[in-house]
Amino acid sequence: MPPTKKKRSRRRTFRQILGGVRRRVRRAAGRVRSVWRRSLQLQVVTSTLVISVIVVVVLGTFLSTQINKSVIESSQRSSVSEARADRLQIADALTPETDDPTVPAEGGNVSSNPLDDVMDTVTGSGEDGSKKRYDVLILDVGSPGQSRASGTLVPADVPHSLRTALKRKVEKGEYDKTIVAIERVTLAGQSQPVLTYVVGGVVHQSSTGQNYEVYHFFPLDGEEELLSNVRLAIVVVGLGLVLLLAAIAYLVARQVVTPVRLARQAAERLASGKLDERLKVRGEDDLARLANSFNEMASNLALKIHQLEELSQVQRQFVSDVSHELRTPLTTVRMAADLLYDAREDFDPMAARSAELMQAQLERFESMLADLLEISRYDAGAATLDLDPVDVRDVVLRAIGDSEALAERHATRFELRLPNEPCMAEIDNRRVERILRNLLFNAIEHGEGRDIVVTVGADRDAVAVAVRDHGIGLKPGEDTMVFDRFWRADPSRARTIGGTGLGLAISREDATLHGGWLQAWGQPGEGTQFRLTLPRMAGADLKGSPLSLVPPEIEMRRTWRGAMTPVLLPATGDGALHDED
Template sequence: MASPKKRRRTPRQVVRGIRRRARRGAGRLRRVFWRSLQLRVVTSTMVISIVVVAVLGVFLMQQIQQSVLESRVRAAISEAQADRNAVLGFLTQPESETSEQAADPGEAAQRSGDSPLSQATEALAQRAGSASRYSVIIRNANLPGEFFGTTNIEPKSVPERVRAEVLKNEAGKNDSWFVPLYYADREEPVRGVVIGTRLDTTGAPQLVGDYEIYHLVPLDREEKMLASLQQMLIVVGSGLVLLLAAIASLVTRQVVIPVRLARQAAERLASGKLDERLKVRGEDDLARLAASFNEMAANLALKIHQLEELSQVQRQFVSDVSHELRTPLTTVRMAADLLYDAREDFDPMAARSAELMQNQLERFESMLADLLEISRYDAGAATLDVDSVDVRDVVLRAVADSEALAERHATRFDLRLPGEPCMAEMDSRRVERILRNLLFNAIEHGEGKDIVVTVGADRDAVAVAVRDHGVGLKPGEENMVFDRFWRADPSRARTIGGTGLGLAISREDAMLHGGWLQAWGTPGEGSQFRLSLPRTAGAELRGSPLPLVPPEVEMRRTWRGQHMTPVLSPASADGGRDEE
């Protein structure tokens, strides 16, 4: 069987994949950077060290370069002054004296054709020795195409702007310019400095025009020396930065390790290990911090132990009182039943008293039952009787138990159940009690409006949402509503006569299943309670198949916030799965 052909990715998809991986990598680096104090200190030290070393290195390099070039230019100017006098001597010497210096006639005839400029150039070439020291170019303004130079120097090494400046200066004045030098035996130009001066020919009337002499000094040796010095500065600066980073790492390590140990000890202390302590070494600030931490841990353990004992006493007291009250309550209940059954034979006042006593005894029995249930949760004695049931059947039974109360409050149930079975492993008695408490609460606070009961399920979880359109909840009350004996409005009279423990017990039942019981509410828009349970008993609940915020409310928020066509939120559009 041939394997399916792998689909080729487009360049845009490749670029998107690279961007996603880059963002993930950058996110990991940011998390590591902000979680490590030592890494931040070392990084900051390296950045500051690099900036300081770079600034100092550039400053020192500029100073050294300026000093080397200035010393080289001063030496070149002094040599140019001496060579200027030598050239002037050749130019002002009579031509007959030059020809008589030859011993035989043939040599004299040959030398007689040489000009004083060529003789001066040869003499300067011998004085310079080599082109690496300096070269000389002699020119005359009246002879544009003619020049005399030494050591293969090219005439274009002296730009026209330099010649113009030299001709404008007074005779004997030396100026310098940094220019590229061109040689006939080299392909690439060499950076150098040119020293230009104009000869004073006032004492030699036989000379025609202004003569210029240029000393061209190559700076390749100086550049090599400066390049080596720059490399040395970079190596030394890099070593210094690494050394400072190592020192910062060692110094911060001495501080970070005790802090890290304190953090780990605090985490273990927060997880319940009250005997966790730090080792105290020395007498510095970190040692005093460890001692203070140990003292705090000891005091905290003592307070927690005292609170546990007090809580245990309170739980035992509630349990004992609840059990002890059941015996006299049974006797009173029997007498009350007799009076209630015979109330028709009493006068109206006595009959009404018998009815009130019967109602209050029922409320008292309900409160005792809730207190006993709470005491079992506090003692950790509550257990589950798990069975695989259809959530829809549990919801229908809870709704049936609440129908009579809903009719008295002119309230109607709107059931939204899935068409397929929603099987889950749960204690149906406890879940049914949760739903009854939620329905009673919705009836009491729903102000006679319809109550929507929604059932949802996915592969891992099932959920039931009870939505009313009554007074709603204020910000922050969505968590307080599950506290024992808490009431949103103490001045509001109870219409059902609950004990104030129903939602607290419901939350304990949900947590016993490994599920969630959450509330949402907004003043004027009602409230919604959502029960989310895992399908398999003992499994971890990662999300809920129903949204906590009703979809219609989310649509209105989207409309008001974006001023566009209302759309369902992503949580509602894909089945409404919410994460905790």
């Protein structure tokens, strides 16, 4: 494989791996966000924990700084005081008691170097016999090779900045000044540098004019260990305090959230139809009063629902009983009306016209009675389906054949758009045909004599039939109201084909019984379109429809208008506005 192809392959593999990692991170972040949004207890505990950490960190930092400052300042004052006392002893020890420095004092021996006696005086044991905690370095400025030190100190251990500053003081004649420095110094015999407080000063002999530089090295390892222990204690106490506050927040949140969660679960069960759901009442606090209020609300709601169910049952039973009871007298009246209608030619014109009107109204009354009986079956839950595999195209053709006579009387023509392949589906042939007849009758009545377009579509899961008219249309919000019982868009407009006002309501119930959809679209002046969508297999869930609810020409018009929407640009020199190309 050429090098270029190998590089491309590696890049592609790297991108795939990186994409997989990103997807996993996004999924994990999404799960975390979901848990965060859904858990009130987690939000309370996390918020308390974050605030506690911030407070503990601020307080711990402040305490650690103050303790560190106090310990260091105390050590500095003590070190400077001891250094000054030692310099006074050195000055006294270097001051000669006679005019001849070679003469020993009271039988003493002549010292070759006075610094030897001085170091014995300065570095001696303390009053309690303990060894001093610091080391001393004495440098003879006049004789650079002459220096004395305690321990393993050498002149090179003195910080350069400290020695330079001390020399400047000597040049100015400021012999009583003390120069200090805090640095990490690595002394002989030590593996790591130790934080050391170095104090420098000058011992000046006025009689001889000789200067001695005195440096005290105070190791601060003890202070560092103390401050380290203090910081560790602050961290441990702070961590324990944070955990304690988190535990307290968890317990408090649990005491508050648990009743709320129980109330939420009870409300969900109540909403699902379990009207006997109640909350346990404990105590007399606000949560207990909330539980009491919820229980009272649930009891009142259950009572109202029970009353409404009884009223609805009474109404459905009344409609069903009346509808059945009316069939017998209606049959008798219909027989008498048929006799009068058949003999109308023997009557005078007024009586003949009355017989015709009575015949038409009896037919409308019979149709309304049949619709009421059908509605009562749906209300009682007694409606069933007689399913058969049927080609929906044949059902559409039969429905159009039944509607052609009415369409001719209203000067309306049908435009069919059928697919070439069969549209098989498991449906109740009688009910679906009734749906289509109701849709066609409604389109004829409101189509104002214009053509009605009937379209059939199908995909793998569903079949659909759309009935499109070009009449008065629907106002916003009426696309759902049109399926209400006895609803009319214009109450003042009389029905022209003698409908009962229950056709679309029954059609929606028939579609729902099939597990399908019956939807409406309409705009004033643009007409309406009703779309019936049914699953191919009985009991299958619908995921979509093969046909669009909005007519294709309306969709194309919207798209065209959106593409041609002008964009106003700033005014040109002639004051006109121009469209963007």
